[in-house]
Amino acid sequence: MSRLDEVTRGRILFGGDYNPEQWPEETWHEDVRLMRDAGVNSVTLGVFSWAKLEPRPGAREFGWLDRLMDLMHENGIGVVLATPTSSPPPWMGRLHPETLPRDEDGRTEWWGGRQHFSHSSAVYRRYAAAITEDLAARYGGHPALTMWHINNEYCTFDWGDEAAGTFRRWLQDKYGTLEALNAAWGTAFWSQGYGDWDEILPPRRAHYMKNPTQVLDFRRYTSDMLLECYAAERDIVRRHTPHLPVTTNFMPMWVGQDAWKWVTEEDVVSVDLYPDPRDPFGAQNGALVQDMTRSQAGGGPWMLMEQAAGPVNWRGVNHPKARGLNRLWSLQAVARGADAVCYFQWRQSRQGAEKFHSGMVSHAGEAGRIFQEIKGLGAELAGIGPEVTGSPIAADVAVLHEWNAWWAGAQEGRPSSEVDYPQVVRAWHRALWEAHVTTDFAHPEHDLSAYRLVVVPQLYLLTDAAIDNLLSYVRGGGTLVCGFLTGVADEDDRVRPGGMDARLRELFGIRTLHEWWPLEAGESAGCDGFVGTLWSEELEAEGADQVIPYKGGELDGLPAVLRKGRAWYVSTLPEPPALRDLVADVAAGAGVRPVLDGLPAQVEAVRRGDLLFVFNHGRETVTVEVPGTHRDLLTGEQVAGAVELERYGAAVLAR
């Protein structure tokens, strides 16, 4: 899936979004001087240039971009060229108001921000295709061009009338007949039976809870419609430049796009990653996104398309990155498979909605701490690039994650609004991260046989094929550990008999799932040896080999954790240390080892190819024992037996 190596050719891509249209041309030359100074070898141009390229309908203004492409080329900087279709010019909304999206309540999303296009608008798509065509024709042969970047962070829903039409078309393609749709949506309930396709609408504002399968299909449809927009532009550029890879940048684990499906349509997988510098588990959160993106890239190298050199501007309080943090998190991305370390954006804007989002060159300019650190990082990446790029990360563990399960599980009338799918996934990934076990992510229908351990944090919805896959994985010798609210519904969000799939119950040794006992925020459920949070269950075991019971309360003595052979079921969310220990034990039993033994808590270690990356995410200096003798690629020094890492320190150790 990854064609990134065609671009990197031994160098880690380093650079970022470059929006020179915001600056006078004299600044461009200053920019190039600083880019060279910092080792920048790649910039992304044109992301928000539509109004500049097409100031009136059908007009074309390419001169400025010609000059920039040439300037980049002259300076040895490759260009990732973006189609500008994520932000249509004001004239489009004025002349064609039907291109504007409508929200659930019927409110128009006007121009004046960005991403104000309806994926379903034929007019929008026509204009988008035309500008893409002309860009590809003009720059397809330009020597600076290295890759295509389609649109930007696709994310716009639409409940409007033109979308109602495409939603019907999508449903017709999926279901064929209204009978099939009525059956899948369960419209017998609440008198929702459809007698005509034209009766079907996007799930707009209603008096009470909406049909959950309609909402689920609307999510699937929205992801697919955005993918259609992507594919249409990709096909155009691919026609002009079959030799160049194409990508679009994901937001990290974003709810709106089924990335497993999208990545089959990409040549390079790229992601935008913005952990909160204040998050005490920011590094783990970053690792999660990195592991997921690498897995979406089929294990191959991926592109960190955007990160912030300092603060962002869209949180309530936007914290800067402390000295060293940007370097640390950038090297972490490389360790976990990134062969491109890029930023939004090169030069911090002086105007507009994102002027308080940092850039590689901040408002403080060349003398500012941000640029000085960027320069240092550029040099280091240049140094390790040849030894790193293209090399793989091996993992014995896979965490299963799937969008349909997420979407269906988040429905309105669910058992507990405290259960937040991403938080549950994050809790399990954190347990593995804290156990120093490297993990991949996988789709529940993927071939899992290469993994020693498969972890299912929560897959509320599972297809029959996925269930078969899990069963045969265990049957084939794999170890499976599974969190609660898994296997409840089929692909139409129809609850499976017994409230949980019977084969899965059999697998774990559950006879009857009597009741769920969701917990209030802050409430806990005592278990034998640990404390559970978020959820508990009234289960009747049958055939389980081992059981950890609940202690006290209404569930006293009933099973909290069940094991039957190599299949584990965990009916609550153990508090972090308990979950870490549980996961570590199960992993050990499955023959899975931590990357290094005896690692301190805040230290992360990752093997990529022949290299061992070691990171200190803490603020105190630590000594990390590393058996054998290595050379630290960052310092060039020999390391024997142990390496000392200062606050936010990193080592890249080669044998």
Place this chain on the structure above:
Amino acid sequence: MSRLDEVTRGRILFGGDYNPEQWPEETWHEDVRLMRDAGVNSVTLGVFSWAKLEPRPGAREFGWLDRLMDLMHENGIGVVLATPTSSPPPWMGRLHPETLPRDEDGRTEWWGGRQHFSHSSAVYRRYAAAITEDLAARYGGHPALTMWHINNEYCTFDWGDEAAGTFRRWLQDKYGTLEALNAAWGTAFWSQGYGDWDEILPPRRAHYMKNPTQVLDFRRYTSDMLLECYAAERDIVRRHTPHLPVTTNFMPMWVGQDAWKWVTEEDVVSVDLYPDPRDPFGAQNGALVQDMTRSQAGGGPWMLMEQAAGPVNWRGVNHPKARGLNRLWSLQAVARGADAVCYFQWRQSRQGAEKFHSGMVSHAGEAGRIFQEIKGLGAELAGIGPEVTGSPIAADVAVLHEWNAWWAGAQEGRPSSEVDYPQVVRAWHRALWEAHVTTDFAHPEHDLSAYRLVVVPQLYLLTDAAIDNLLSYVRGGGTLVCGFLTGVADEDDRVRPGGMDARLRELFGIRTLHEWWPLEAGESAGCDGFVGTLWSEELEAEGADQVIPYKGGELDGLPAVLRKGRAWYVSTLPEPPALRDLVADVAAGAGVRPVLDGLPAQVEAVRRGDLLFVFNHGRETVTVEVPGTHRDLLTGEQVAGAVELERYGAAVLAR
């Protein structure tokens, strides 16, 4: 008012909403087997069947319902047949968008949920009448049919254009002239004088606070319009089946319907009751609704139309019912006058918005704890039915509650948003419940002379007739205890001179009400012997016989509680134990006794007819002293002097 005895004939109705259209016909037979097993003798059919009955405009599909009616009859199960008018089919919204309601902000409530009909739509009403007519004609003579159930939980407001027309018509009927309307609404303020009926709108979104009497009349109008919808359907079914009673199911103490007015149009009063299993005062909350529903039924038996056998799905965190709780609360309803114990719904759905709302048969099926407990309850109800049904509950106390007072008191620009009318009513009812005193509810214009004690938690708005009624009640020897914010406004929400009706002030010994001193959340006002919450007042007494003063703070020494003869005024909300003791003292002074002396805190006792129901709402076993010798109808055993009740235990004691 209650014609429920025509249906029960010595049996407690036991069953629930049955939505067989969600299931294949083979499941119907399995359902019947389980119903018989559980002692189910009544089901409600057709609540959400409109799209199934009328899949296209004017079409009729009755075959499936014919089969079901026959099946029920063959198995001795009575049918409460619902008109399906609470959830119009999708075709109606598509063909007649004017049938859809609009909210305050002008937003449409689309189909896709339920209850998306405008009470004012002539088209909706025409379709609703037609399907009702045909249902009544077809099934009026069916031997399974026992009762009619009109619509379901009427609750839809409408601010749209067709509603504007019916609002004007309603106002014309009420006021006759614009002059009268302008006077009643006080439109001289803020330049709101209306010069033409067509200038009047529902109280839609405005720049600043709306006219409170307009809002009040809109609430009255909405309740009346929904009642018109109900009455139109009731008239149709009554024409076909004058021998069968008609009901519609209330939501418990719901803000939108003036139930005192509605019950005069019903043959049977029914209610849906869903206390939170986690609410430490869930039993008291249930008792409140049960007392209110019984009182609305004129003291006669009433129908518990819906409850949940386990969790619901519309709270943030939806807790199951612990073992025994469903039985306990069901028996409590019987003790307080219910002759029907029914559920939403028989079999838990696998699809749709309410699939995580429990059923009598849960996802766990026959083996699940829920069904097993249902079976036990069915047997017990069958056992006590003959001794219970039709018998009355005697109460010496009435709590006054009235919707217009609630509505007016909840206006935007009020003295304190912390004052929540239902919470105040609940606090006073809880005081009586904790004092083990059985109470009715009454309308302030009802004849109160049969009660020894009348409690007014808060009646911000009182008509002249209601004030006369209270005065003559006290004059006639009754004891009155009255909370703050009572008698402030007349029926047009016009503040009475002095800020509180002069006759009421005279009654309680209040010379001048200088100021209200509302309290912040969590703030309290010291009083002599207790602590007040929520509210305090700067009063000048004159002629009061006894006064409990405020202590400390700005009101130090001023009267907090005043008594003049048999009339008490309480200008704050004493904390629960203080309010309980105050109420118990006043009750004792009025000759009102608890049901039993010396009851432990968590134990509830109620006399119904000759039976004494005793409940343990706690989790510890208690021994309750019951003078004399009884037979416990649930166990068949003799009880002499005392009965031991386990956690959630119940006894039904006959002499």
Place this chain on the structure above:
Amino acid sequence: MSRLDEVTRGRILFGGDYNPEQWPEETWHEDVRLMRDAGVNSVTLGVFSWAKLEPRPGAREFGWLDRLMDLMHENGIGVVLATPTSSPPPWMGRLHPETLPRDEDGRTEWWGGRQHFSHSSAVYRRYAAAITEDLAARYGGHPALTMWHINNEYCTFDWGDEAAGTFRRWLQDKYGTLEALNAAWGTAFWSQGYGDWDEILPPRRAHYMKNPTQVLDFRRYTSDMLLECYAAERDIVRRHTPHLPVTTNFMPMWVGQDAWKWVTEEDVVSVDLYPDPRDPFGAQNGALVQDMTRSQAGGGPWMLMEQAAGPVNWRGVNHPKARGLNRLWSLQAVARGADAVCYFQWRQSRQGAEKFHSGMVSHAGEAGRIFQEIKGLGAELAGIGPEVTGSPIAADVAVLHEWNAWWAGAQEGRPSSEVDYPQVVRAWHRALWEAHVTTDFAHPEHDLSAYRLVVVPQLYLLTDAAIDNLLSYVRGGGTLVCGFLTGVADEDDRVRPGGMDARLRELFGIRTLHEWWPLEAGESAGCDGFVGTLWSEELEAEGADQVIPYKGGELDGLPAVLRKGRAWYVSTLPEPPALRDLVADVAAGAGVRPVLDGLPAQVEAVRRGDLLFVFNHGRETVTVEVPGTHRDLLTGEQVAGAVELERYGAAVLAR
């Protein structure tokens, strides 16, 4: 700027809004009796009388107002006559729906409240001009008339279509060309370049953050459009009565009106002031508004147009004023320059949205505590009037405040949503108030040379002219103390190079502003000797004479406070006592003295002309040392060396 003395002529105006259309005419005579009893000498008529004056389009009903004007005149009460244009009659919205404003989401603000007019509606403006013309023609010569009051609390935004047109016109006037607008708004970012004026809209709901300069210009435009409405009516009345002053009442430091601009169009500056009686710093908050209003009036006397004698009705919990508080805060306003002490409203309403807003005559009537205290205050004001009116307040300190800075600083994508401009201004004013230093407010482009000390709490946006002004002020010998987030942006909200204006950095001795470190709510930054809140900064000093460093944390040792000569920069918000001490030290260094030495904490002292006002805002009696011998105008007694003030006590001391 102040022509108030033409009305007061030695008397403090005392009275309030009078809305007699709410009452029968017999009440008018009762009102006059009570007004005379209370010393009322001024009422405001007609604020909400449009529907009464023009019950149908073009109709005129003046008879009732004729009688009232005469009645007032006969009783020696002056009339401030309002144009009724803040609340159009219902017929206007019905016949001309385009006069109704639309909000950001496109929702109409319907009639039924007040202020539901679009400033941009030609129809509204035509009707408003006509009724104003006729009022001025009819009453311009009436002997009761003393002043004109235009509209009421202008505050209505409009995002609708007619507003889109006036927004474009306003932008054309400002920018001349689209190129200039595109440059100012930075539309190169996010593809927002405008190619046609008709593409420009008010900043309506968008998919993501809006263009901040568009939003800023929309705020400027809205203020200007409302000012156009005001000026149009003012011009009409001025044509009829050039001898009478004209005002409109501000809300205190309200975000929507650039009051510095407005006051140049007024003859009298008036304000509505409603501190929360529960606010422990209510007195300081009042002082701030009073200082600001006086400064807007050019130091001349101003009018307290509205305050509440007791509670208001628009807070969550509406607290009454404790005994004495209304008098205390009224005298405080006089001390700080008010020559008019007026109320909303004379008689508390019995109906309508504001019936729980107190009046000078409350629901309790003549016997109520409120009216009794009003009577006492009226007598006192009559007593001190001749010695007070017209006399000035001298201040050595100016606090700079400016609306454009506020507006721009509050943009969506800002560094910290915790930073709230009014709270920051209030914190600095509080420091001065607690240091017993009297302060003016000033615009950053005002001549500041008369002040010894200038305080800039926060001016995110500063024009070049303002920066020049500050620099020349310091150059001229002035002392400047400046809070963080100042001088960041130019007048188009373009960030100045370096993230803060280079000349300002040079002024304070800042070489590089590396990063802002905003603090979370409740978080603090240790500094040497105090604790900072809300904000901190990573600065590099150069040339500063003195530095207080941060202590601990990421910024340890870096400068928190810098002084270079007479220029101070404070990069955090010190906790209140520290800010008070810092301000007091800087003030002392600049030769600024407190009003009196050794004042207790809760005591406020203000000199107005030759009088010394002393207030005790505490609840305990205090003795205040006042050197020399004075006569207390309130008691007539001699005061030698010290004055004793009871809770909420006041003294007005003359030599």
